[in-house]
Amino acid sequence: MTLDEVHAIIMKVLLKNGCDEANATAIADNMTSAERDHAVSHGLFRLPTSVTSLQNGKINGRAEPTLSRPSAGAVRVDGDRGFTPLAFKLGKPALVEAARTNGIAALAITRTFHFAALWPETSALAEEGLVALAVTSSPPYVAAAGGKRAFFGTNPMSFAFPRKDGPPMAFDQASSAMARGEVMIHARDGHMVPDGVGIDSEGQPTNDPNEILKGAQLTFGGYKGSAIALMIDLLAGPLIGEAFSAETGRADNGDGGPALGGELILAIDPVGMGTGSQVLDHAEELFAEMTGQEGVRLPGDRRLKARNETPTEGIQVPLSLHQKILELAEA
Amino acid sequence: MTLDEVHAIIMKVLLKNGCDEANATAIADNMTSAERDHAVSHGLFRLPTSVTSLQNGKINGRAEPTLSRPSAGAVRVDGDRGFTPLAFKLGKPALVEAARTNGIAALAITRTFHFAALWPETSALAEEGLVALAVTSSPPYVAAAGGKRAFFGTNPMSFAFPRKDGPPMAFDQASSAMARGEVMIHARDGHMVPDGVGIDSEGQPTNDPNEILKGAQLTFGGYKGSAIALMIDLLAGPLIGEAFSAETGRADNGDGGPALGGELILAIDPVGMGTGSQVLDHAEELFAEMTGQEGVRLPGDRRLKARNETPTEGIQVPLSLHQKILELAEA
Numbered sequence: 196m197t198l199d200e201v202h203a204i205i206m207k208v209l210l211k212n213g214c215d216e217a218n219a220t221a222i223a224d225n226m227t228s229a230e231r232d233h234a235v236s237h238g239l240f241r242l243p244t245s246v247t248s249l250q251n252g253k254i255n256g257r258a259e260p261t262l263s264r265p266s267a268g269a270v271r272v273d274g275d276r277g278f279t280p281l282a283f284k285l286g287k288p289a290l291v292e293a294a295r296t297n298g299i300a301a302l303a304i305t306r307t308f309h310f311a312a313l314w315p316e317t318s319a320l321a322e323e324g325l326v327a328l329a330v331t332s333s334p335p336y337v338a339a340a341g342g343k344r345a346f347f348g349t350n351p352m353s354f355a356f357p358r359k360d361g362p363p364m365a366f367d368q369a370s371s372a373m374a375r376g377e378v379m380i381h382a383r384d385g386h387m388v389p390d391g392v393g394i395d396s397e398g399q400p401t402n403d404p405n406e407i408l409k410g411a412q413l414t415f416g417g418y419k420g421s422a423i424a425l426m427i428d429l430l431a432g433p434l435i436g437e438a439f440s441a442e443t444g445r446a447d448n449g450d451g452g453p454a455l456g457g458e459l460i461l462a463i464d465p466v467g468m469g470t471g472s473q474v475l476d477h478a479e480e481l482f483a484e485m486t487g488q489e490g491v492r493l494p495g496d497r498r499l500k501a502r503n504e505t506p507t508e509g510i511q512v513p514l515s516l517h518q519k520i521l522e523l524a525e526a
Numbered sequence: 527m528t529l530d531e532v533h534a535i536i537m538k539v540l541l542k543n544g545c546d547e548a549n550a551t552a553i554a555d556n557m558t559s560a561e562r563d564h565a566v567s568h569g570l571f572r573l574p575t576s577v578t579s580l581q582n583g584k585i586n587g588r589a590e591p592t593l594s595r596p597s598a599g600a601v602r603v604d605g606d607r608g609f610t611p612l613a614f615k616l617g618k619p620a621l622v623e624a625a626r627t628n629g630i631a632a633l634a635i636t637r638t639f640h641f642a643a644l645w646p647e648t649s650a651l652a653e654e655g656l657v658a659l660a661v662t663s664s665p666p667y668v669a670a671a672g673g674k675r676a677f678f679g680t681n682p683m684s685f686a687f688p689r690k691d692g693p694p695m696a697f698d699q700a701s702s703a704m705a706r707g708e709v710m711i712h713a714r715d716g717h718m719v720p721d722g723v724g725i726d727s728e729g730q731p732t733n734d735p736n737e738i739l740k741g742a743q744l745t746f747g748g749y750k751g752s753a754i755a756l757m758i759d760l761l762a763g764p765l766i767g768e769a770f771s772a773e774t775g776r777a778d779n780g781d782g783g784p785a786l787g788g789e790l791i792l793a794i795d796p797v798g799m800g801t802g803s804q805v806l807d808h809a810e811e812l813f814a815e816m817t818g819q820e821g822v823r824l825p826g827d828r829r830l831k832a833r834n835e836t837p838t839e840g841i842q843v844p845l846s847l848h849q850k851i852l853e854l855a856e857a
Contacts, residue, residue, distance in 0.1 A: 265800030268599050269629030298600030299632045299792070303799055326765055328757075341821035354757045356765075366753040416747025422697040422825045423754075425816070426659075426685045433808035434657055434687075434794065436801040441815055461630070461792070463765065468634055469596030470767040477764035484772055485756070490672035494753045 196517075197509050201239065202227045207524040208242060213249040214256035221280035225311045230510050233501035236376025237312040239512055239520060241453075245278070245310050246523050248452030254278065254308050260285045268293055268300045271435075274307030279458060282307045283316050290462050291323050298467025302460040303435035308453040309333065313353035314367035314495070320462050321355035321363030329353045330427040331458040332437075334444035337371045338411040340421035343398025345411035348440035348456075349375045350427035359475045362502070364482065366494035370424035371412040378404045378412065431457045527848075528840050532570065533558045538855040539573060544580040545587035552611035556642045561841050564832035567707035568643040570843055570851060572784075576609070576641050577854050579783030585609065585639050591616045599624055599631045602766075605638030610789060613638045614647050621793050622654050629798025633791040634766035639784040640664065644684035645698035645826065651793050652686035652694030660684045661758040662789040665775035668702045669742040671752035674729025676742040679771035679787075680706050681758040690806045693833070695813065697825035701755035702743040709735045709743065761790045 196204075202223050209219035222245075230238035248254040258277020262285055264270060270289040274282035286302045293300030313329040320327035333348030351374075353367035369375065373392045381388050382404035393407030394400055401407060414420030432439035437457025438446060447454040465474040485491055512520075527535075533554050540550035553576075561569035579585040589608020593616055595601060601620040605613035617633045624631035644660040651658035664679030684698035700706070704723045712719050713735035724738030725731055732738060745751030763770035768788025769777060778785040796805040816822055843851075 263800065266629035266795075266798035267627065268631070269799050271800050296598065297628050297630075298597035299628075299630055300599070301630045301794065301799065326761070339816055339819065339822045341823065342819045343821070344819070346816060346819065346822075354753070356757075356760050366757075368750045368753060372747070415750045416703070418825075419699045419746045420750070422685070422699060425825065426687075426697075428812060429687050429809060430657070433805050433812060434796055434801065435799055436804070436808075439808075439812045441812075463632060464597075465765055467597035468600050468632065468766055469594065469602050470765065473767070474764050477767075477770075478760060481759060481764060481770045481772075485670055485677060488670065488673045488675065488677065490674065491670045491677075492672065494749070494756065 196512055198227055198231055198505060201230050201510065204520055204524055205239070205242060208246060208520060209249075209256065211524060211526060212246045212256070218256050218258055218277055218281050221284050222278050222311075225280040225315050228315050229312050231502055231505045232498040233505070233510070234312055234498060236374060236380060237310075239516060240376065240380075241310045243516075243519050243523065244450075244452040247450050248308065251448065251450055253448055253450060253452060258282075260307075262286060262289060264289070268297045270300065270302045272302065272304045274304055276306055276455065277308070278453075279304060279307040279309050279311055287319065290460065291320065291325065294325050294462040294464045295467065299461065299463045302462070304458040304460070305435060305437050306455060307458070308455060309458060310453040312367055313351055313458075314355065314365045314498075316460060317353040317355035317367070318363045318365045320460070321357040321365065324357050325462040325464055326357070327353075327355045327460065327462050329458060329460040330431050332428050332431045332440045332443060332456055333375075334447050334454045335440045336375055336412050337414055337424060338394060339425070340414060340418035343394065343411070345444075346441055347414070347421070347424040347428055348443065349412065350424045350431075350440065352423065352427060356478060357475060358482070359479050362499060364493050364495060368415075370414050370420050370427060372415045372420070373412065375412065378407055382408060430459045435459055527843055529558055529562055529836060532561050532841065535851055535855055536570070536573060539577060539851060540580075540587065542855060542857060543577045543587070549587050549589055549608055549612050552615050553609050556611040556646050559646050560643055562833055562836045563829040564836070564841070565643055565829060567705065568641075570847060571707070572641045574847075574850050574854065575781075575783045578781050579639065582779070582781055584779055584781060584783060589613075591638075593617060593620060595620070599628045601631065601633045603633065603635050605635055607637055607786065608639070609784075610635060610638040610640050610642055618650065621791065622651065622656065625656050625793040625795045626798065630792065630794045633793070635789040635791070636766060636768050637786060638789070639786055640789060641784040643698055644682055644789075645686065645696045645829075647791060648684040648686035648698070649694045649696045651791070652688040652696065655688050656793040656795055657688070658686045658791060658793050660789060660791040661762050663759050663762045663771045663774060663787055665778055665785045666771045667706055667743050668745055668755060669725060670756070671745060671749035674725065674742075677772055678745070678752075678755040678759055679774065680743070681755045681762075681771065683754065683758060687809060688806060689813070690810050693830055695824050695826060701745050701751050701758060703746045703751070704743065706743065709738055713739060762788045766790055
């Protein structure tokens with residue numbers, strides 16, 4: 196499929212299944228950028244479960260997010276129980292303005308459903324010259340270090356830094372050893388996962404993705420990844436008046452779609468920090484020295500490589516998924 | 527030794543070796559709090575190498591840090607080539623005030639020598655009711671994912687969250703799989719280290735700590751820890767107009783003491799984020815549910831346990847270190 200076709204079919208599916216134009220467009224933009232970058236687990240793959248949640252009324256496809264400014268450096272967007280991208284679209288200009296005025300600012304997005312990658316958001320801020328960090332939680336899928344059952348969400352963190360010539364450096368990584376979408380894809384394809392990815396419902400290590408989906412994933416890097424997962428649970432939860440992962444799980448209807456929750460995004464303006472334009476030159480020296488080593492790449496490199504190829508190569512969609520999406524578009 | 531004795535001997539050593547009262551006090555306070563919490567590798571252990579750097583003129587024991595405010599949410603402190611604690615002491619009230627006014631604020635500390643743990647700083651901010659995140663870099667000891675030589679510093683990250691009754695929850699963890707001090711202690715004691723801690727000077731995995739000290743440490747959690755190390759290199763380096771780890775290493779005189787570099791501290795006020803006082807109650811629910819699981823502890827737990835014991839138990843100092851410190855006090 197071409198990217199235009201991807202965007203068009205997502206729009207069609209969402210408009211047929213309870214989204215208005217504004218919500219559908221924000222979601223289709225985000226999902227298409229995931230497909231463009233071969234971030235498959237955040238692309239069309241998420242569409243059927245999202246539609247389920249629209250159909251059963253969990254997600255509001257006609258959400259009208261509202262913005263408030265509790266302080267000079269803080270922006271809040273209430274997502275009105277819709278998908279996150281439209282809430283971000285509303286909050287982004289205010290966050291950029293607040294960061295430019297104050298040097299640093301925060302955007303708290305609440306009451307939205309997170310199905311999407313975070314890097315499109317941090318990258319969009321870095322395109323404005325800002326350094327950005329975003330975190331969100333999810334229903335509990337991941338055990339805390341030492342624990343035998345799921346407590347944390349996969350709790351991803353995305354960080355983006357602007358580059359002098361070209362798209363930002365951005366990473367986006369779950370606090371789990373493996374992204375949940377990847378575990379699901381392994382299960383679908385009948386592949387085992389490596390050691391350290393998860394435990395079964397008895398708390399025993401296993402390589403079977405189906406057992407892990409019934410049990411719990413593990414954090415990356417043991418107790419250090421667990422500390423980061425805890426930090427994200429606090430930042431995207433209690434700090435902004437939102438649920439923490441375990442609460443998110445209890446409140447969800449378990450339909451397989453995304454769950455209601457919060458997201459925190461920080462943006463720092465190098466100019467406001469008193470450093471300014473030499474920052475980008477200096478960062479380029481770091482990037483050059485880092486990637487000058489054999490075997491070392493910048494995070495997100497594969498995604499940027501894919502980004503250059505998809506406009507000419509198009510993307511591949513598994514036949515069964517394609518079929519399913521066509522059905523949802525005609526339903 | 528009692529904690530009062532620890533503090534007194536640190537003061538005596540520093541005043542004898544080029545520090546003025548203000549610098550010595552800030553350092554002694556930080557080092558004593560490390561000993562109080564049994565964070566041995568950030569306590570008296572660091573004193574002899576710090577004195578070496580004072581004696582050879584690398585570190586300015588009479589530093590007069592200066593503060594500037596490039597924007598409403600940003601505070602900068604130029605450390606005047608002294609140790610970090612005095613610079614932090616100067617910057618902290620301005621950071622707290624800026625966070626309370628703007629909801630979020632950042633403190634960039636530049637031109638200081640980092641010998642200390644970060645959790646005393648993040649905890650001090652959390653004692654004021656703020657959520658705090660601090661990062662700093664160091665000379666390169668750690669390979670980037672895929673690399674065969676040291677490129678990143680150990681690049682610690684500390685995060686602290688205020689608690690309703692009692693000291694803040696705080697973690698402080700290196701981006702390396704094992705703290706550098708622990709690798710050195712394994713080498714001294716002739717013990718092998720586990721898999722994944724480091725590589726030799728040829729870039730090959732090894733369990734020999736001596737080979738790792740000649741080669742490079744590895745990040746925790748593979749490429750995900752490496753992405754975090756990169757983020758910290760950028761935040762504590764180019765973003766605030768400071769050196770990145772590889773540059774820090776090249777500029778240092780290699781005397782074994784700390785190296786000149788930067789630190790970035792973020793502080794968020796829950797009130798300014800529009801959430802406010804229920805944040806702490808809500809976080810307590812998270813902590814209670816987390817630690818209600820068998821085998822799960824909060825990060826920093828051991829440190830807080832030690833903190834309760836040391837006032838009555840005192841601390842143990844290895845005889846050779848004690849001897850060395852007494853000599854430095856009389857020199």
